Amino acid sequence: MKPLFNRDSSAAGRAFLFIVIMMVLVVVGLYTDRLEPLREKLAQLVTPFYQLTDVPSRVNDWRKDTFVSQIDLKLENEALKTELLIHQRKLQQLASLAAENVRLRQLLNASETLQDTVLITELIGVSPNPLSHKVIINRGSKDGAFKGQPVLDAFGLMGQVTEVAEHSSTVLLISDSTHAIPVQVNRNGVRAIAEGTGDLNSLSLRHVSANTDIRAGDLLVSSGLGDRFPVGYPVAEVLDVVRDPGKAFLTVVAKPMARLDRSRHLLLVFADRDRATVPGALSLPEDEGGAR
Numbered sequence: 001m002k003p004l005f006n007r008d009s010s011a012a013g014r015a016f017l018f019i020v021i022m023m024v025l026v027v028v029g030l031y032t033d034r035l036e037p038l039r040e041k042l043a044q045l046v047t048p049f050y051q052l053t054d055v056p057s058r059v060n061d062w063r064k065d066t067f068v069s070q071i072d073l074k075l076e077n078e079a080l081k082t083e084l085l086i087h088q089r090k091l092q093q094l095a096s097l098a099a100e101n102v103r104l105r106q107l108l109n110a111s112e113t114l115q116d117t118v119l120i121t122e123l124i125g126v127s128p129n130p131l132s133h134k135v136i137i138n139r140g141s142k143d144g145a146f147k148g149q150p151v152l153d154a155f156g157l158m159g160q161v162t163e164v165a166e167h168s169s170t171v172l173l174i175s176d177s178t179h180a181i182p183v184q185v186n187r188n189g190v191r192a193i194a195e196g197t198g199d200l201n202s203l204s205l206r207h208v209s210a211n212t213d214i215r216a217g218d219l220l221v222s223s224g225l226g227d228r229f230p231v232g233y234p235v236a237e238v239l240d241v242v243r244d245p246g247k248a249f250l251t252v253v254a255k256p257m258a259r260l261d262r263s264r265h266l267l268l269v270f271a272d273r274d275r276a277t278v279p280g281a282l283s284l285p286e287d288e289g290g291a292r
Helices: 006-031 036-053 055-066 070-112
Strands: 118-124 134-137 150-153 157-166 168-171 180-185 191-194 203-206 219-222 233-244 249-256 267-268
Touching: 180 233
Parallel strands: none
Antiparallel strands: 118 134, 118 267, 134 168, 150 157, 150 267, 157 168, 180 191, 180 219, 191 203, 203 249, 219 233, 233 249
């Protein structure tokens, strides 16, 4: 007698039953929350397996971070050094620009006190001869520069133009041993001649009588004599006055007010010319009302 169900039919029945159960679970899971606790427990059970399968990847990352080759370290170090140098250069440029901005502000403030037409110029060269105190500026005949023209910085008189080209000019500084300028003591009007000594930080006064009222701290300004330099521009400050009873004249040493060894932006003075005739000239105080 044959059995009612053979093994094949029994296995097929179990498979069918499993499929039905799974479909029921899917439907229940989609439309109800009854299987949520079961999902959470299954997730807890599966999590260690995910962590275990991720171990090779984490080991590989750790190996790469730990065992970096010496060549890679050298390359990275060189790149960081290069980047540091670039940033340092930028910081230096920013510091230079800030200092230049301060100097320009000082120059513009000085121009507001002048009663003459002025034109800003920039120093572009220095004479290589240590015995000759000359500088080159970037203004020439095309800009209206002329021989004998006074040149100032933000603090005082620097010198005068001695040579003029189309786009540049040569300026003889007041400290040159061949230069002399008529000055007067601002306190009392005593006149003298200030000569260059060949030292950027020193001028001497020629033939000052022993009974002259002059003392350390006096400000020397241009007297306007000789029709070369306009009157009233700061020239130097008296540093020392030596009175020798055996001599008829005093030994007077003064320090230039202008910063002869460091000023870069300067002013060309057009004493007898209107601003309209000088392209790029600065506005003058008298333009706001009143003549000179």
